[in-house]
């Protein structure tokens with residue numbers, strides 16, 4: 157089995173189902189029985205892999221994790237209750253008071269808030285660099301740096317990082333390169349081949365299969381030797397390449413209680429089977445829509461890494477194999493025009509989510525960035541006259557019609 161979708165569909169069950177069910181059932185059960193007191197002891201000592209209690213592990217969730225492990229060619233995968241649960245448990249596992257994380261200001265808002273406010277109050281320092289200039293990392297990395305962290309495609313600036321260059325610096329300084337790959341997923345980007353240490357992502361978006369459920373994934377690609385992370389030194393001695401997964405499963409994830417529900421794991425395992433089809437379709441639609449918008453006189457500019465005039469076109473093409481994902485932005489004359497445009501739409505939905513099967517539109521400045529001042533928004537390249545389109549998998553002609561309806565209304 158080589159192909160992504162074949163693996164997603166035929167990826168193994170951990171155990172054969174008693175009824176021969178071709179789909180892993182939803183084990184909506186809290187606890188699991190043992191044959192003997194000896195067995196339950198071995199389970200608690202971690203000497204005999206088994207499920208005991210669903211906050212710790214669950215057969216349906218495990219099946220989803222194993223499918224993702226196969227698809228990402230990973231050393232270990234942990235499914236959690238949301239993308240933010242993934243990000244927070246990961247940093248709580250590798251960073252301590254007095255340490256620092258190097259990142260960029262172009263990050264998901266809640267992630268910045270988590271690093272700066274939540275972990276900041278416990279003594280973490282956040283250092284910002286421009287990921288477009290990988291050489292600037294050298295000036296800020298020191299012995300207390302616990303990770304270089306970034307989103308592979310930033311939202312909504314649509315900056316695409318050159319991972320090869322960043323991974324080379326990370327390797328030189330023995331610091332893990334951690335990627336939020338929500339917008340690409342393991343389908344578009346083979347993070348393992350680029351030397352990335354860990355992928356963390358919101359499976360709420362593309363993977364859920366049409367905005368069905370909230371979830372997150374931590375994927376250890378096996379590229380980083382965790383003995384170089386002081387907080388994981390003990391786990392690295394005991395479990396080698398499984399140090400991060402051990403720390404999470406035996407401490408942080410278990411203690412935070414941020415488990416994925418079996419119902420979500422079922423939906424998202426189903427989502428994996430069509431992930432490739434959906435990303436292909438939304439990428440094709442996005443490119444057609446980006447070109448369509450470029451031709452409209454009312455549209456001042458279009459930003460999409462799949463357009464040849466994007467400064468990230470070559471990097472994106474190389475890294476994502478000629479598909480460019482489902483997110484684009486465009487600018488109209490001003491904010492009022494953006495609002496009139498949005499209000500006239502009949503098919504495209506006004507909503508904040510990403511990578512749904514439905515095409516969604518948002519005015520970032522007045523919504524997800526509303527708490528920032530105009531000056532801060534400028535630094536983050538959030539313009540008042542910019543709209544963000546998350547492109548779905550509809551028949552693209554219907555989206556063209558709807559966009560034309562919007563343009564007539566401005």
Ligand SMILES: *Cc1c(COP(=O)(O)O)cnc(C)c1O
Nearest residue numbers: 238239240264336338358360371
């Ligand atoms: C949505 C999102 C998150 C957070 O995921 P949740 O599942 O909503 O917790 C993190 N990073 C990126 C890039 C996202 O788009």
